Amino acid sequence: MRTSRSLRWSLLTASSMLLAACSDDVAVSPADAAVSAATADVPSDTAAFSDALDVASDLSPVDAASKDAPDAPRCNPLAITDDCLLPWPSDLLTRPDPSTPTGRRLNLPENVLQVAPGRVNVDVTPFNRADGAPSTAPILVHFGELVAPEFLADYTQTARSLEATSAIALFDLTHMRRVPFLAEMDANRIAGATDRAALIIRPLEPLPFGARVVVAIRRAVRTPGGTPLRPSSGFVALRDRTPSTDPRIEAARPDYETLFSFLATQGYARDDLHLAFSYTVASERHVLGPIVAMRSEVIRRAGIAGQIPFTIERVQDAPNSNVARIVTGTFTPPGWLDARNTITFAADGTPEIQPMSPSYPFTMVIPARAMRERRPLPLVMFGHGVFGTGRDYLTGDIARVIHPLAEQAGAVVVATDWIGLSGGDRDLIIRDVVTNINRINLVTDRLLQSLANNLALEEIAVGALSADPRVRFEGSTLIDPTRVYYYGVSLGGIQGSSFVSVSRRVSRAVLAVPGASWSNLLPRSIVYAPIRSFVDRIYPDPLVQAEFISLLQHRFDHADPANVTRLFRAPPTPSSSRIVLLQEAVGDCLVPNITTDILARAFGIPLITPGVATPFGLSTATSPSTESAMVQYAITPSLTRYTPPLSNTVPVMDNNVHSDLVFLPNAERQVVTFLESGRIEQSCTGSCDPD
Numbered sequence: 258m259r260t261s262r263s264l265r266w267s268l269l270t271a272s273s274m275l276l277a278a279c280s281d282d283v284a285v286s287p288a289d290a291a292v293s294a295a296t297a298d299v300p301s302d303t304a305a306f307s308d309a310l311d312v313a314s315d316l317s318p319v320d321a322a323s324k325d326a327p328d329a330p331r332c333n334p335l336a337i338t339d340d341c342l343l344p345w346p347s348d349l350l351t352r353p354d355p356s357t358p359t360g361r362r363l364n365l366p367e368n369v370l371q372v373a374p375g376r377v378n379v380d381v382t383p384f385n386r387a388d389g390a391p392s393t394a395p396i397l398v399h400f401g402e403l404v405a406p407e408f409l410a411d412y413t414q415t416a417r418s419l420e421a422t423s424a425i426a427l428f429d430l431t432h433m434r435r436v437p438f439l440a441e442m443d444a445n446r447i448a449g450a451t452d453r454a455a456l457i458i459r460p461l462e463p464l465p466f467g468a469r470v471v472v473a474i475r476r477a478v479r480t481p482g483g484t485p486l487r488p489s490s491g492f493v494a495l496r497d498r499t500p501s502t503d504p505r506i507e508a509a510r511p512d513y514e515t516l517f518s519f520l521a522t523q524g525y526a527r528d529d530l531h532l533a534f535s536y537t538v539a540s541e542r543h544v545l546g547p548i549v550a551m552r553s554e555v556i557r558r559a560g561i562a563g564q565i566p567f568t569i570e571r572v573q574d575a576p577n578s579n580v581a582r583i584v585t586g587t588f589t590p591p592g593w594l595d596a597r598n599t600i601t602f603a604a605d606g607t608p609e610i611q612p613m614s615p616s617y618p619f620t621m622v623i624p625a626r627a628m629r630e631r632r633p634l635p636l637v638m639f640g641h642g643v644f645g646t647g648r649d650y651l652t653g654d655i656a657r658v659i660h661p662l663a664e665q666a667g668a669v670v671v672a673t674d675w676i677g678l679s680g681g682d683r684d685l686i687i688r689d690v691v692t693n694i695n696r697i698n699l700v701t702d703r704l705l706q707s708l709a710n711n712l713a714l715e716e717i718a719v720g721a722l723s724a725d726p727r728v729r730f731e732g733s734t735l736i737d738p739t740r741v742y743y744y745g746v747s748l749g750g751i752q753g754s755s756f757v758s759v760s761r762r763v764s765r766a767v768l769a770v771p772g773a774s775w776s777n778l779l780p781r782s783i784v785y786a787p788i789r790s791f792v793d794r795i796y797p798d799p800l801v802q803a804e805f806i807s808l809l810q811h812r813f814d815h816a817d818p819a820n821v822t823r824l825f826r827a828p829p830t831p832s833s834s835r836i837v838l839l840q841e842a843v844g845d846c847l848v849p850n851i852t853t854d855i856l857a858r859a860f861g862i863p864l865i866t867p868g869v870a871t872p873f874g875l876s877t878a879t880s881p882s883t884e885s886a887m888v889q890y891a892i893t894p895s896l897t898r899y900t901p902p903l904s905n906t907v908p909v910m911d912n913n914v915h916s917d918l919v920f921l922p923n924a925e926r927q928v929v930t931f932l933e934s935g936r937i938e939q940s941c942t943g944s945c946d947p948d
Contacts, residue, residue, distance in 0.1 A: 640749020
């Protein structure tokens, strides 16, 4: 029997919270309130904000971009057009730094992005901390013209990207192997500005930390009209061994001779190359050092009584037949956010802890079984969807799903907020971040802090909080500290993937409709649509938008599961005791499948068969399985109504598969079975759908 459409809609608003919907009734966490106060001079509603936009809305894309040629000595020496940054990423935009694991440091020049006149320029300082490029950031090349489709490879043609005849190739030079990728022209180009579209090459798996990556494009590549693409004069000088007046080109010659020799061994002859360049992936120390340090501090404080204080504000007994008690309150984890909600990093990359930290809300649901059985139950950490809150999910409309699940699974459920993309953040992003991209830390730094918050809540939930008389029953504890699990939906699946990878306690995790790599997720998600409408007005140049998204992966990297999942098999928890279940909704309009599949590759897990279609590079496994795996659900009626495009464009509507999956009875049974037994069972005959 299918759940009613009204209930499914409740889940959609709670688990995905589409930006186009009104969210005035969404609870705001203390951190959200603090940020809102800090931006009180910004119009308080999006209509007023829209009215406040100035001349940017009247600019043409040509006006929006600087018409002047870039300052060549400060720009990429391989530039093909007047764009200063591209091709990107590039080792030619780094400087030597022996203090970093890669031996490099980014060296982006000021004003490298040609934003609209009168707009705040991008501060390159945070980017130049990095010792390399993000492992999944889109690679951008600008020819000032389109590449013919036959030379590209969409997501259904991934195998083609590894063929010896492929006109575009991506290599991991450090490990001597080819890398699967998606190659597309930016589909967000607009009439009259097709010359502002980038060629986008998207690695479909996280690249190894510290690896040197080589991009090669053959001279055979043509425009749709069959004409050759514009050349890079800097690259031509390197390829043809002709003199250059640019000292950086001259300095790069020895390195390029090595690169040309390598490409020749792979079938990409020097004379056949239209463009080739390399970049270095950032080191593990740079990317994961912050969350590892934060985890250590949380664990240290958890071992000292009172160092992660909490306050119980309300206890509600027997609100319904599934729940014995709901406990709500606040807790105060170690804090790394300063007054501007920014994390400051020391010279060695360690995040600097702040002397004062705000408190954050928590909500705990104790199932009725706890009172009947009078024995310690597992603890399930719960992760809410984008622009939701933990309390909303455990006490609002979606509680009609969570409460029965807690009772069936016989587990205590606790949640806090994924600050950065929680209750009060939607309007904040539109008001403050879109108008000044340098404030992206309001999202990225707070997502990193939210990982520490959940680690802290996990520690007190099995420690001091579980020992509180208001959580105990007749003097006995209700929580088994040896059985800690996780269940997250949407954003809760994304952030949850990182959380379970750094948790020292979680041994089973359900990650429903999750993904990884924010720079690949945003352009294909309907959640981005309302934000995109403002971005289009303020930054009308599609090339600048593409550069923003690629660069911003740097800021997301420290919390992005594309990276953090590499800690899943590392201490302090042995990999043998940890298992994750990924539930993918085929044709998801909120979390695109490309990003769910990247996450599966990051975890290194197989697909349970029978599946709908095995993503490239994933192995398969049979049911039941006691090892980590992904399960696909194809909700045919919804997909018949609408299937999202293959291009990097926002879907024009939501087909509801993102929310419908969570409500499928067989998906719910799969979750309960997994949490109870640790077994992943294929809950369908054939591909999973409502029948």
